[in-house]
Amino acid sequence: MTEASSAVTMDKIVSLCKRRGFVFPGSEIYGGLANAWDYGPMGVELKRNVKEAWWREVVRTRDDVVGLDAAILMNPSVWEASGHLSGFTDPLVECKECKHRFRSDHVESGKCPDCGGELGESRQFNLMLKTFLGAVEDTASTVFMRPETAQGMFVNFLNIQTATRKKLPFGIAQIGKSFRNEITPGNFIFRTREFEQMEMEFFAKPPEHLQPGERNDDEWHEYWVNLRFEWYLRHGIRKENLRLRVHETAELAHYAKATTDIEYLFPWGWGEMEGIANRTDFDLKKHSEHSGTRLTYFDEQSPAEEKHYHPYVIEPAVGVDRLALMFLLDAYTEEEVGGDSAGAGKGETRVVLKFHPSIAPVQVALLPLSRNEKLTPLSREVYASLIATGRWNVEYDDAQSIGRRYRRFDEVGTPFCVTVDFDSLEDNQVTIRDRDTLVQDRVAIADLASILGERLG
Ligand SMILES: [Zn+2]
Structure with missing residues (x-):
C-alpha cells in the first residue's frame, strides 16, 4: 500500500x-440557494461528533465552565450596545456593468473581477440579517438574526452567576446558529451566511484585582490559545497543516486587546479556523451602560478599593461548519492498494477518510459477508450487542458486494469493519478489518466489544 497522492482538492x-451523504446543495431541486448547504446522514454525525468533542473539552470535563443556549432573536438594543448596529459592516462596491457586488478590500485592481467593468462608489454594508416580529413589517418590529452567539452569554452574565454561585475565573459556553449577510460567501461550507458557532466567554479578574499567584488576563489568553491548539492535534489534525497567527494591532477588532487565530492550510491557502480574543471588560461595560443593569462581580477579597467590577473576558470562538470542512480535508487520502479481500482490486486507488475515531461519523460497520438467511441471525445478534454498549455509532449493511461496502466505509472514514462469514457460524469468531492498515484479524465474538473498545480509545 503506497500513498498515491495527498493532493486533495475542493472538487474532490x-x-x-454529495456521493456519500455528508453535504448536499441546499434546496437543490429548486436550483439551490446561494451558498446554502444541507448536511446529510454522515454530515450530521460528523458535526455532532465535532460539537461533542468541543463540549466535552470546554464544558463537561471542567468545573469552571457552564453551558447556555440563548435565543437567536434578541432585543435590538443588544446590537446597539455591542456596536454591531453601527460597526458590523464590510465595504461594498457594485460593478456598473454586470451589477455583481464585491468587498472593496478584496478588489485590488479597481476594475470588476468578473467583467472588467467600472466599479461604483464604495459604501458600508451591515452584515446583520433582518427580519420582523409580529404582523407589522416596520422599523419598530425589526429584529436581527444574531451575528454571533457571544452576546447571549454577556447579557446572561448575572443570571448565570446568581444561579451557579461561580467564582472568578469561570466561563459560559454556547453552541448555536449565527447569521451574517456576507457579500462574498464561498469555498463550500467555509464561509456561509447561516453557520453554527461554538463560543466560550471566560471571565477573569482584571489586573488590579488579582491576588498573588493568580493568572492575569494575558496568561489566561495564552492558556486558552495553547489548550485549543492542542485540541486539534489530539483529534488527529496534522501539525504541519496548523499554525498560530497573532493579530497585528491595526487589525484587532474594536473590542479586543489581543487576538490569536488558529489557522488551517486549506487547498486555497491559510484560513482562519478559530479566534482566541482578549475582549477585556468591553462587553460587560457596554451592556451595563445601555441596559442600566450593572453586570459586575463582587469580590470581597480584591486588593483594590472598589470590590464591584467588570471582569475581563477571554473568548475562544470557532465555526462548526469550518471545522467539519477541515476534518474532511485533513482526513482525505488516496492510496494505491494491492488486490486482496480488503476491498480494492490490484493497482486500484482507494479513497479513504482517516478520521480520528472520535470524529468519524460511523465507528464500526457490521457487515455480513453476503445477504444470506443463514448469516442474518448471527449478524443481527452481533450488531445488537455492539449497539447495546452505547459507545459507538454502528451501521449494519448487507447490500452489494463486500468489496463495495468496504469502499463505502473507507470513504466515510469508518475505522473498523466487522465481517460475519460462514465460518463464524461454526467458530463464533468474526473478522475485524482496520481502515488504515487493511490488516484483518479474527477475534472471538465474546471479545469483540472489548477489543474494539481498546482500538477506538
Ligand atoms: Zn462586472
Whole structure:
C-alpha cells in the first residue's frame, strides 16, 4: 500500500460529500440557494461528533465552565450596545456593468473581477440579517438574526452567576446558529451566511484585582490559545497543516486587546479556523451602560478599593461548519492498494477518510459477508450487542458486494469493519478489518466489544 497522492482538492471533497451523504446543495431541486448547504446522514454525525468533542473539552470535563443556549432573536438594543448596529459592516462596491457586488478590500485592481467593468462608489454594508416580529413589517418590529452567539452569554452574565454561585475565573459556553449577510460567501461550507458557532466567554479578574499567584488576563489568553491548539492535534489534525497567527494591532477588532487565530492550510491557502480574543471588560461595560443593569462581580477579597467590577473576558470562538470542512480535508487520502479481500482490486486507488475515531461519523460497520438467511441471525445478534454498549455509532449493511461496502466505509472514514462469514457460524469468531492498515484479524465474538473498545480509545 503506497500513498498515491495527498493532493486533495475542493472538487474532490465536494463530490465525495454529495456521493456519500455528508453535504448536499441546499434546496437543490429548486436550483439551490446561494451558498446554502444541507448536511446529510454522515454530515450530521460528523458535526455532532465535532460539537461533542468541543463540549466535552470546554464544558463537561471542567468545573469552571457552564453551558447556555440563548435565543437567536434578541432585543435590538443588544446590537446597539455591542456596536454591531453601527460597526458590523464590510465595504461594498457594485460593478456598473454586470451589477455583481464585491468587498472593496478584496478588489485590488479597481476594475470588476468578473467583467472588467467600472466599479461604483464604495459604501458600508451591515452584515446583520433582518427580519420582523409580529404582523407589522416596520422599523419598530425589526429584529436581527444574531451575528454571533457571544452576546447571549454577556447579557446572561448575572443570571448565570446568581444561579451557579461561580467564582472568578469561570466561563459560559454556547453552541448555536449565527447569521451574517456576507457579500462574498464561498469555498463550500467555509464561509456561509447561516453557520453554527461554538463560543466560550471566560471571565477573569482584571489586573488590579488579582491576588498573588493568580493568572492575569494575558496568561489566561495564552492558556486558552495553547489548550485549543492542542485540541486539534489530539483529534488527529496534522501539525504541519496548523499554525498560530497573532493579530497585528491595526487589525484587532474594536473590542479586543489581543487576538490569536488558529489557522488551517486549506487547498486555497491559510484560513482562519478559530479566534482566541482578549475582549477585556468591553462587553460587560457596554451592556451595563445601555441596559442600566450593572453586570459586575463582587469580590470581597480584591486588593483594590472598589470590590464591584467588570471582569475581563477571554473568548475562544470557532465555526462548526469550518471545522467539519477541515476534518474532511485533513482526513482525505488516496492510496494505491494491492488486490486482496480488503476491498480494492490490484493497482486500484482507494479513497479513504482517516478520521480520528472520535470524529468519524460511523465507528464500526457490521457487515455480513453476503445477504444470506443463514448469516442474518448471527449478524443481527452481533450488531445488537455492539449497539447495546452505547459507545459507538454502528451501521449494519448487507447490500452489494463486500468489496463495495468496504469502499463505502473507507470513504466515510469508518475505522473498523466487522465481517460475519460462514465460518463464524461454526467458530463464533468474526473478522475485524482496520481502515488504515487493511490488516484483518479474527477475534472471538465474546471479545469483540472489548477489543474494539481498546482500538477506538
Ligand atoms: Zn462586472
